[in-house]
Amino acid sequence: MEKTFKLIASSENLTRFRSQLKILLDQSGLIEKKSGEVLLAIQEVLTNILKHGYRGKPSEVTITYTDEPDQITITVQDSGKKFDMTQHADPKLPPDKPGGLGIYLIKTSMDKVSYDKNCKNGNLLRLIKFKKERKENQIKDMKEVQP
8 A cells, every 4th residue: 555645844744744654554553663663763854854954944745655565665755955864874872962863763763764866856765664573684684775
């Protein structure tokens, strides 16, 4: 099942979208812990787009949710400033100051995160969460593969 959302990235719309995504995740059969990880990651992605990509100015974001038998895939496309978060270094833990953990949370909450460097206008980010647990080495191998 695939569903596409076009929304204006604003705090109010992000909250509404998060509620709609929660319903889809519940219907997918994803366990609650994994569902919470997806919700955390998407909240961080959309907040970063609004804050950094669009510099606080509400602009359009296209989100495609795909429920497959073994995984949930969410692609997020925006026309903001280009930024490949997959190349961003992990922060020092514990952090010296508040904030700056969003990208780290996205990477660690999802099983696979990839950035499409060929996206001509803006950014295209793909987030994958597997429905079943996988062995650690399988996940590591998949994180290293870019589309």
